[in-house]
Amino acid sequence: MDPDAALELVKHGITLLLLDVPQYTLVGIDTQMFAVGPAFKGIKMIPPGVHFVFYSSSSRDGKEFSPIIGFFIDAGPSEVIVRKWDQQEERLVKVSEEEEVRYVQAVRSLEFDRQLGPYTLSQDGDWKRLSNYITKSTIERLEPIGGEITVTTEPVMKNTPKTTMEKSLDEQLKTIKFSTTVDKSERKGCYYTSIPRVIKRKGIQGEELTSLNLDKTQLLESLLMKDYGGSEDSLLGELQFAFIAFW
Template identity: 80%
Template structure:
């Protein structure tokens, strides 16, 4: 990070004052996670932006932990956010306005400064790539009542739906959690994600036309953008990032987040016409988003202060990352679509190739590309490679 940028972030830094958090509690913000020490009172020098705070209470010896609870915050420059640990509920709660004002003044007078740990700015770049479309309005749009995202509120999400091996494991984890018995009205505390149809059904449409609508989800994408996202591509991408963070940063404990992320990825990768004609810039941004999500998730060096590995490869079972997974099939079809096209935007093609290389190098996945003529294979750099058209869009650089 540029020194001037870092200095500016320090000057405008947000303070998260966390009172009475017990020792050994696992606590994280964004991509950073640590174990609470005896003098801990919070985190300082947090860049003003959207962030995700999450925690897990422990037994007195620090060996066993409850399911993770997380929530998003959107912090303004120099803001002080105050939460207090409720011992009976084992969770962070808001304080009264009077208390908050008193503690804000104490923080600004540096009364807590020695007990505040600094936000690790060296990891802020990773977080920005994972959350750059998440705004205050998106948080307010999706977050559950009370703001808390936890496995305890997700029981029975996919009772009647077919499950992958990973989904079954997460569902069993939820059912076996002793924390579930202490949560009332959990259904009202689920996230307000957009409903993404798996299969398109329309009255008056039958046969080949209906089949075509399900093969190419461009029309469904357009309909959802207008009806549910107010025509904003960035709101859709913000929901994609929100769902991914709720799942991954919560260390795999939000099945609801995973299912929404999977539904949106299925929707976007299932479009054939949109990447070339109607939504080229959206798809360039989408590929960048999923590239950084998978790049972060597949890194094997994510650890908390206890030395435990975190990240996608540490959290998901092998079947999710296998060459027979839903993601592999979606990517294979999309890569073939892009790389076999006669004309494609240069920015989109460039990021598609980066994503393809990431999956090939990190997972060993193979994406053989066949021509439309008798299955003859052509190299990407030969005369049959797609024509590159560079659109003048600085936001896609």
């Protein structure tokens, strides 16, 4: 890429500054993933808009990894997002406002430029197709308190059929020792729209009730009006959000 064009992308793109992330940690954004090396300080040249940032902490030898933690961002041109690794909790946290101002200025002065990996722009089209219905309001409506999304805080569905992969995940989560002890009552998952598994209506029974449970068209239309104000885009945004959060 032409140096002048690259500089323009650096200046006008989003910068994700990730400080003190341990080596071997997996860090990703959208459809891209990086294995952290000793000089890694984040990602630059990110196109403005909605993105999903995720990471997984590693053991010292880089052979074992914790469950992925992720969060959505919706940032504008030239915006700098700063996170710092908390060694005790093994997760990325926000810095103080004073620190943030200092780091943002350093990024805009290109002090971290050599330590920032470039966003692979050729993959941006794939990401846009996966996330084109997700908006800022979608994120604000669905994200957990604090914004962090991880499978360990999502409610467990009981008495429902599970695939082999889901059963394997359940067993894995039972054996994982989390770095931070969190009371189950404090854990908050995403605020997804509740969808009834079985339709029950007064005055309807037999063949008609069976038909309603087999063909969920009426249920979909009802949810669309009640929970999404008739907006199909809002429904599609939630579906994309859920798919990306746990793909």
